[in-house]
Amino acid sequence: MTQEPISLDKALASFTEQWSPRIVTRVNDYDVRIAKVEGEHLWHAHEHTDEFFLVIDGELTIALREPEAGERTVTLPKGSVFTVPRGVEHKPTAPSGASILLFEPTGTLTVGDRHEEVPDHVDATTGHDLAVEDPEA
Amino acid sequence: MTQEPISLDKALASFTEQWSPRIVTRVNDYDVRIAKVEGEHLWHAHEHTDEFFLVIDGELTIALREPEAGERTVTLPKGSVFTVPRGVEHKPTAPSGASILLFEPTGTLTVGDRHEEVPDHVDATTGHDLAVEDPEA
Numbered sequence: 001m002t003q004e005p006i007s008l009d010k011a012l013a014s015f016t017e018q019w020s021p022r023i024v025t026r027v028n029d030y031d032v033r034i035a036k037v038e039g040e041h042l043w044h045a046h047e048h049t050d051e052f053f054l055v056i057d058g059e060l061t062i063a064l065r066e067p068e069a070g071e072r073t074v075t076l077p078k079g080s081v082f083t084v085p086r087g088v089e090h091k092p093t094a095p096s097g098a099s100i101l102l103f104e105p106t107g108t109l110t111v112g113d114r115h116e117e118v119p120d121h122v123d124a125t126t127g128h129d130l131a132v133e134d135p136e137a
Numbered sequence: 138m139t140q141e142p143i144s145l146d147k148a149l150a151s152f153t154e155q156w157s158p159r160i161v162t163r164v165n166d167y168d169v170r171i172a173k174v175e176g177e178h179l180w181h182a183h184e185h186t187d188e189f190f191l192v193i194d195g196e197l198t199i200a201l202r203e204p205e206a207g208e209r210t211v212t213l214p215k216g217s218v219f220t221v222p223r224g225v226e227h228k229p230t231a232p233s234g235a236s237i238l239l240f241e242p243t244g245t246l247t248v249g250d251r252h253e254e255v256p257d258h259v260d261a262t263t264g265h266d267l268a269v270e271d272p273e274a
Contacts, residue, residue, distance in 0.1 A: 002206045005219040008191075025220045027189040027240055030167065032218065052164040054145075054238075056216075069139045079193075081169065082142040083162045101191075103164050103240055 006130075008034060008056055012099050014131050020123035021102060021110060022130045031106050033127045038097035042122055044112030045089045051104050054081045058098030065089040143267075145171060145193055149236050151268050157260035158239060158247060159267045168243045170264045175234035178259055181249030182226045188241050191218045195235030202226040 003025075011024050011034055019041060021033035037060065053060065053076060060076045066088055076082055078098075084090045092100075111124045118124050143161050148171055152159060156178060158170035174197065190197065190213060197213045203225055213219055215235075221227045248261045255261050 002203065002209070003220065003222075005211050005213045005217045007214070007217045009216055025189065025218055027187045027220055028223075028242070030240070032189060032220075032240070050164045052162065052169060066139065072139070074142050076142045077144070079146055080142045080144045081162055083140065083164055083169075085140075086165075103167070103169070105165070 008099075008101070011130055012036065012056070017123065019110070019121060020125065021127045023127040024130055026106065027103075029106050030103055031108070031127055033102040033104070035100050035102065036097070037092065037094045037100060039094065039121065040119075041092040042111065042116050042118060043089055043091045044115035045087055046084075046104070046108060047087055047113040049105050049108055050086050051084045051090075051108070052081065052102060053084070053092075054101040055079065056099040056101055058094060058096060060098045060100055061093045061095075063091040063093065145236075145238070148267055149173065149193070154260065156247070156258060157262065158264045160264040161267055163243060164240075166243050167240060168245070168264055170239040170241070172237050172239065173234070174229065174231045174237060176231065176258065177256075178229040179248065179253050179255060180226050180228045181252035182224055183221075183241075183245060184224055184250040186242050186245055187223050188221045188227075188245070189218065189239060190221070190229075191238040191240075192216065193236040193238055195231060195233060197235045197237055198230045198232075200228040200230065 021035040023031045025032045055076045055078050063073045065071050107126050158172040160168045162169045192213045192215050200210045202208050244263050
């Protein structure tokens with residue numbers, strides 16, 4: 001099957017769930033995922049991988065607990081990128097909502113390898129496949 | 138040193154060279170690169186890696202020579218993504234110019250592992266570091 005380009009806007013319009021990433025494409029053994037987020041995620045850490053964030057729309061803040069810098073918060077306006085280093089506890093938050101794009105190894109859990117209790121509004125997953133529209137339809 | 142979020146607009150404004158990717162951040166052993174492109178790249182293939190494209194601005198077309206589908210061209214408007222599978226010869230073109238984001242293993246050559254003659258306007262490189270502005274300035 002040949003692949004076609006995917007519009008991120010259309011892909012984002014194909015689902016409504018918050019904090020529940022969709023896999024838009026794969027690059028070797030990495031996923032490119034998109035997610036709609038609003039409110040608070042949870043404190044968690046990925047022990048074996050960095051995690052890349054690109055803000056497609058809205059604004060994301062990420063609270064970080066870093067070995068040297070201690071606890072701080074970074075703000076990502078639309079069109080900005082940030083990589084959370086492996087092992088660093090972090091908590092993404094989007095008070096007014098945001099759409100984000102993530103790069104991370106296939107199989108990476110949204111809640112990391114260690115985390116606080118998972119609230120109901122956060123989907124503990126390795127990402128869902130995007131529901132692809134039929135190009136013949 | 139702590140990392141700060143990077144604005145893609147500011148990063149793109151920090152250089153003028155065409156077809157000469159800048160590395161904005163690293164994710165494990167992968168680079169996130171951005172490039173300004175206008176006109177034609179060259180036919181090339183990456184034997185050992187897929188290559189991910191996201192169009193930040195403008196429009197990119199990618200000519201492909203695929204084993205089954207043969208030669209075809211995909212068009213990526215602003216805000217769309219596409220992954221060129223490993224081994225597939227491809228030639229990106231942007232007649233009216235575009236800004237793109239790439240995700241690929243650190244060390245990946247812009248001209249691939251096999252390619253036609255490299256024209257003067259294409260930078261054969263594994264990416265350049267972004268000239269980072271001093272946050273204290």
